[in-house]
Amino acid sequence: MKLNLNIQPLNTWIKTGKEPLVISGPCSAETEEQLVATAHLLAQTGKISALRAGIWKPRTRPGEFEGIGSIGLEWLKRAKEETGLPTAVEVATAKHVEEALKAGVDILWVGARSTANPFTVQEIADALKGVDVPVMVKNPVNPDLSLWVGALERINNAGITKLAAIHRGFSSYEKSAFRNEPMWDVAIALKTLAPELPLINDPSHISGNRDLIGYVSQKALDLDMQGLMIESHIDPSVAWTDAKQQVTPAALADIIDHLTLRKAEVRNSEVNDKLAELRNQIDKIDDLVIQKIAERMQIAEKIGQYKKDNNITILQVGRWDEILQKRTTYGKALKLSAEFTEKLLELVHNESIRRQTEVMNADAAQGQAAEKLTHA
Ligand code: PEP
Ligand code: MN
Numbered sequence: 001m002k003l004n005l006n007i008q009p010l011n012t013w014i015k016t017g018k019e020p021l022v023i024s025g026p027c028s029a030e031t032e033e034q035l036v037a038t039a040h041l042l043a044q045t046g047k048i049s050a051l052r053a054g055i056w057k058p059r060t061r062p063g064e065f066e067g068i069g070s071i072g073l074e075w076l077k078r079a080k081e082e083t084g085l086p087t088a089v090e091v092a093t094a095k096h097v098e099e100a101l102k103a104g105v106d107i108l109w110v111g112a113r114s115t116a117n118p119f120t121v122q123e124i125a126d127a128l129k130g131v132d133v134p135v136m137v138k139n140p141v142n143p144d145l146s147l148w149v150g151a152l153e154r155i156n157n158a159g160i161t162k163l164a165a166i167h168r169g170f171s172s173y174e175k176s177a178f179r180n181e182p183m184w185d186v187a188i189a190l191k192t193l194a195p196e197l198p199l200i201n202d203p204s205h206i207s208g209n210r211d212l213i214g215y216v217s218q219k220a221l222d223l224d225m226q227g228l229m230i231e232s233h234i235d236p237s238v239a240w241t242d243a244k245q246q247v248t249p250a251a252l253a254d255i256i257d258h259l260t261l262r263k264a265e266v267r268n269s270e271v272n273d274k275l276a277e278l279r280n281q282i283d284k285i286d287d288l289v290i291q292k293i294a295e296r297m298q299i300a301e302k303i304g305q306y307k308k309d310n311n312i313t314i315l316q317v318g319r320w321d322e323i324l325q326k327r328t329t330y331g332k333a334l335k336l337s338a339e340f341t342e343k344l345l346e347l348v349h350n351e352s353i354r355r356q357t358e359v360m361n362a363d364a365a366q367g368q369a370a371e372k373l374t375h376a
Contacts, residue, residue: 179208
């Protein structure tokens with residue numbers, strides 16, 4: 001399935017070039033000096049295409065800094081006049097949209113908390129009707145692709161064609177090195193549904209920690225994302241919000257300098273031949289993997305029949321533990337991570353159980369069908 005979005009390419013609304021597209025600026029506009037000085041240093045790097053700043057901040061707990069409010073829009077205007085950088089702001093209500101547009105903000109974005117709420121998204125979409133402004137939609141805080149898609153559709157249905165998605169990672173109970181789990185597969189799923197929709201990565205909110213920003217940025221570019229939104233502050237150590245993940249403009253330039261841009265398409269025929277040969281090998285192996293899994297399922301069904309004949313339960317925890325243990329050890333010896341082998345086995349095992357359940361209940365199902373017929 002493909003999404004039916006009506007969108008314009010990224011380069012119709014933001015400067016893109018050979019370097020990765022970078023939108024940068026502080027998490028929050030704090031003071032006029034902080035914002036304008038940061039903007040100047042960012043502009044001087046020559047590496048950024050737009051200046052971001054949070055004016056209204058969605059905070060998890062009351063009492064935290066909730067954004068400087070409308071006055072910050074004036075500071076942004078000044079930063080834009082002095083640096084020539086287009087500006088981008090998060091909007092979460094119709095009023096934010098109106099104020100930002102009135103102040104000449106060039107790009108709006110919908111934050112992760114707003115995307116999770118269709119009422120909020122619809123309110124923003126309604127306020128955007130009849131306006132020609134680029135809008136970027138962050139993924140919702142929870143890993144729900146439909147919510148993300150729904151928000152993009154609502155904004156697009158309001159007539160916004162300069163549209164992009166921002167991947168900023170997802171909240172998770174599991175402790176990890178990241179503030180927000182990247183769950184790259186969710187971003188890839190969106191890209192598969194809407195290949196023409198520009199996808200921008202936000203390594204700052206994924207990392208939560210400046211040391212990981214380079215790593216996450218590179219991974220995003222390797223997955224063919226079109227740009228990066230990175231938080232930058234003239235002095236991160238005293239930032240009012242997200243201090244740990246902000247970088248100075250100089251550090252930002254350094255991160256960008258160390259990124260490798262790879263091509264999605266290659267023209268060189270020698271490279272293409274080599275790629276085709278390797279893909280051919282992959283195709284053959286994939287066929288074999290599928291064939292072997294199908295064989296495994298047939299055996300699972302035989303086991304199901306045997307268990308049924310002998311009145312044995314389908315799941316025997318001891319056996320499953322043994323499979324996991326032996327295969328992950330074997331996988332590790334072949335350089336497959338335990339996590340990967342476990343996930344793969346779980347998928348295969350679940351299907352095996354489903355097939356065995358079918359076999360075990362086949363007579364019951366036949367009986368029910370026969371009963372239905374006699375009653376019909
Ligand atoms: C932000 O960009 O500063 C922000 C609040 O991000 P998110 O909506 O991704 O949490
Ligand atoms: Mn932030």
